[in-house]
Amino acid sequence: MRRAGPLLLLSGLPLRRKPSFLRQLTLLASVWNHRGRETFLYGPVFPEGAVVRTAAEAVIALGYPDQFPFLYEKREIGIPCFLWSQFSRVPGQALPEQPVYVPLTGKTESFLRLAGCSRIGPVIPHGVDSRRFAPQPEPRRSRLKRTHGLKDCFVVGSVGNNSRRKRFDLVIRSFALFTQARGNARLVIKTDRLVSLDGVDLPALIAREGISDRVEVIAEERRDQELVELYNLMDLYLNLSEWEGFCIPVIEAMACGVPVVSLPIQGPGEILPYRDTLVPGSLVQEEGGSLLYEADPGEVCRVLLEIAEQGELRRQLIRRGRVEAESSYDIRGIVESWEAVL
Secondary structure, three states: OOOOOOEEEEEOOOHHHOOHHHHHHHHHHHHHHHOOOOEEEEOOOOOOOHHHHHOOOEEEEEOOHHHOHHHHOOOOOOOOEEEEEOOOOOOOOOOOOOOEEEEOOHHHHHHHHHOOOOOEOOOOOOOEOOOOOOOOOHHHHHHHHHHOOOOOOEEEEEEOOOOHHHOHHHHHHHHHHHHHHOOOEEEEEEOOOOEOOOOOEHHHHHHHOOOHHHEEEEOOOOOHHHHHHHHHHOOEEEEOOOOOOOOHHHHHHHHOOOOEEEOOOOOHHHHOOOOOOEOOOOEEEEEOOEEEEEOOHHHHHHHHHHHHOOHHHHHHHHHHHHHHHHHHOEHHHHHHHHHHHO
């Protein structure tokens, strides 16, 4: 049998910014490297001579077409090229012909088909290492809560960059309503910065809502094991993004046994294996062909209370989310899907 050749993995965002693209490609690379297949990570500019220098078998580029200028050039790179892609709308301009488009979700696949794209591969989602991102035993989880001053607290968590699209303003407003009924509630937000011109001034908004003593915002970088511990502090995960192409924290939370509350948007609305936690009553707007959802904080609070007060429902959601993370999103299965395509 012919030995599998090396792979070039390209991020559509600069690696120095440590984007989520980098985390996902690094995770893929770690599995391939463990199995004896070499990988080379670049981004976003296609490195001259890399195909010859590495004897690469294929290119997997994660991002949008316009993040990879070489896709629009006439020259052939000499090996198969796959664009691991997400779109929020039907592409409004002609797509580069060179790559095979591998959609992250069924919604992106439908947008590609509506655009008349003929080179579409199977849907391959992002993955999570479900052996590392896993529920901690209850004694360990209780110790974690005590260490963080959260003993006997009901913890709601959210993870994401502080950008407009993540709608942390609605997360905070919804949580403020939730605390009126759950005095022991606490909110933990993991983000990249406290204040953002493209997002919100988190400390100021939290203070205006009068919940500064109930909210912790973590803006420092966290290693995977620290993220696992963070998820294991949570009793519910809350995602109120107005749009997502995929949303890796959702599968990380599910893998750690945390029920996820979300809007019925692209990405999370396709990922979640249950409908009980999808927030209804959202205001839906269209912007440039993309559907943007704005949550009603009152409806979010109602869903949070319903799940918080029904122990058996929470246990069912925990089990179903964990099973789905292991069966559909474990990174080893994602690598197998890529091998089938290659």
